[in-house]
Amino acid sequence: MFGLLYGFYEHFTKKTEHHVITLGLDSVGKTALMERIKATYSMVQPLPMEKIMPTVGLNIARVVIGSSKLILWDLGGQAGLRPIWEKYYDEAQAIIFVIDASNDSRFEEAKSALEMVLRHPEIKRNIPLLILVSKADAVPSNVVAAVESRINDRIILMMHDEGRPTQVYATSAVNGQGVTAAIDWLKEKLSQMNT
Numbered sequence: 184m185f186g187l188l189y190g191f192y193e194h195f196t197k198k199t200e201h202h203v204i205t206l207g208l209d210s211v212g213k214t215a216l217m218e219r220i221k222a223t224y225s226m227v228q229p230l231p232m233e234k235i236m237p238t239v240g241l242n243i244a245r246v247v248i249g250s251s252k253l254i255l256w257d258l259g260g261q262a263g264l265r266p267i268w269e270k271y272y273d274e275a276q277a278i279i280f281v282i283d284a285s286n287d288s289r290f291e292e293a294k295s296a297l298e299m300v301l302r303h304p305e306i307k308r309n310i311p312l313l314i315l316v317s318k319a320d321a322v323p324s325n326v327v328a329a330v331e332s333r334i335n336d337r338i339i340l341m342m343h344d345e346g347r348p349t350q351v352y353a354t355s356a357v358n359g360q361g362v363t364a365a366i367d368w369l370k371e372k373l374s375q376m377n378t
């Protein structure tokens with residue numbers, strides 16, 4: 184009897200797990216955003232910014248939204264660590280790529296890094312790509328809008344990945360701007376892939 188009841192309980196509370204890789208150049212704010220995402224969905228305080236160190240290994244954040252569980256793999260973005268990214272491509276069911284709104288000078292480097300990811304044979308062609316423009320709190324809104332439109336014109340329109348759901352959101356780990364909209368979009372696209 185207990186086994187049967189437990190079986191029902193398990194069935195109705197079971198979450199569909201989705202593995203998401205979080206990539207981008209070093210210091211763009213990936214880990215800070217992961218902390219903000221965790222805090223937003225589990226109603227806890229994010230780790231203070233000054234406690235966040237450059238990522239060398241891997242940070243894992245688990246976020247439960249309705250019947251889905253997103254497992255976010257946050258990887259280090261330093262040039263010497265980027266070769267590690269590809270170890271996670273095979274299992275990735277979505278990509279979050281972070282581009283810093285406050286550092287215009289690294290746009291081309293970010294574009295090349297993202298293109299390398301998308302060209303990799305182990306990255307599935309139809310998995311969602313969520314591009315987060317980070318640190319939106321640190322620059323005027325017209326600068327953020329310019330970065331978003333450059334991403335659209337110079338990256339997304341050039342991708343030729345017709346089957347890939349792609350979206351750009353301006354975000355801030357400091358004030359949480361854009362985080363819920365972005366993660367809700369991702370969760371929606373991942374759910375659609377499972378149906």
Ligand SMILES: Nc1nc2c(ncn2[C@@H]2O[C@H](COP(=O)(O)OP(=O)(O)OP(=O)(O)O)[C@@H](O)[C@H]2O)c(=O)[nH]1
Binds near residue numbers: 259
């Ligand atoms: N103003 C502002 N600064 C931010 C924000 N997010 C991160 N930062 C700053 O950027 C620094 C780097 O952030 P991280 O989250 O460590 O960057 P990362 O992309 O994880 O870097 P790696 O782990 O080296 O790849 C932080 O120490 C903060 O000073 C943000 O939303 N707004």
Ligand SMILES: [Mg+2]
Binds near residue numbers: 238
């Ligand atoms: Mg980091």
